Amino acid sequence: MKIITTSWDDGHPLDFKIASLLEYYGLKGTFYIPKSNPENEVMNEDNIIRLGEKFEIGGHTIHHSSLNSSDSDFLKSEIIEGKIWMDNLLSMSTICFCYPKGLYTTLAVNIVKEAGYKYARTVELLQTEVINHHLAPTSLQLYKHSNLVYLINPIRRSGFIGFLNFLKNNRLENKLESLTNLMLDNIEENDGIFHLWGHSWEIENENLWNDLEKVLKICSKRDNFSKMSNSELV
Ligand SMILES: [Zn+2]
Known part of the structure; x- marks a missing residue:
């Protein structure tokens, strides 16, 4: 299968x-929304319902809390109560x-x-397959990362040499478009999932915004790819 999916946090x-x-x-696309976020404005509940009429909405905890914790009560209150609130x-x-x-x-x-x-997304980049649905990686973030960030994300699929050449030959200005094409071409050959977030x-x-539009345009032109929400991957 050749799939394009997107998610927005x-x-x-x-x-x-x-x-x-x-x-x-x-x-x-799937929109991951917390109930509140101390660092950023979150749309009101009426707007979450309105967005949910056209797009899939997913959980992102109650308070946009970091879950690198071993406190079971804290994790349950953020994850389980977050799901109950959203459901x-x-x-x-x-x-x-x-x-x-x-x-x-x-x-x-x-x-x-x-x-x-049934599905939980991480922020791992440059991946085109999902091995564990509760630790699902992504392919590309719509953000201009340094080359170092791309290098520390392990590349499981073939094309590593092509990727090194890519880093050498592509300047920052067109990096997002080039990465999109590189991974979509790889999926054309080997199947897989392109997950933009x-x-x-x-x-x-x-x-x-212009970069986002360019990447979405590239994706829209791949007629032989199925366009899916995140839940349709499972
Ligand atoms: Zn977030």
Whole structure:
């Protein structure tokens, strides 16, 4: 299977701008939303319901808390109560979760499973296959990382030499587009999942809306790829 999926974290009101771009380019996405976030604005509950009418919504804890903890009561209150809050709000059982800031312990992963989530996303980059659905990696973040960040993410698929050449030959300006094409070409040959993700507040702060649109346009042109939400991967 050749699949393109996307996910967008934190529920900032600018997520609606991403939602309209996804609709325009015929792509699907899952929006991971906490109940509150001390670091960033979160859309109100009416807007979460409105976004949920067109797109999948997934859990992102109650307080956008880091889950690198071994405190079972704390983890349960953030993960399980977060799911109960969201399921009640949307009148449905949500099945996808995303670890805030990509942080978790084995206990946190087990509580995510116990809560009833069938899929949980990390922030690992450059991956095109999902081996463990409760530690699902991504392919590309809509953010201009340094080459070092890409190098410390292990590359499981073939094409490592191609990737090193890529780092040598591509400058920062077109890196996101080049990485998208590189991974989509790899999936054309070997099958796999291209998982694009990001934060709308970060895209705004870093002035990356044009880059987002370019990447979405590249994805929309791959007619032979299935466009899926995160839950459709499981
Ligand atoms: Zn987050």
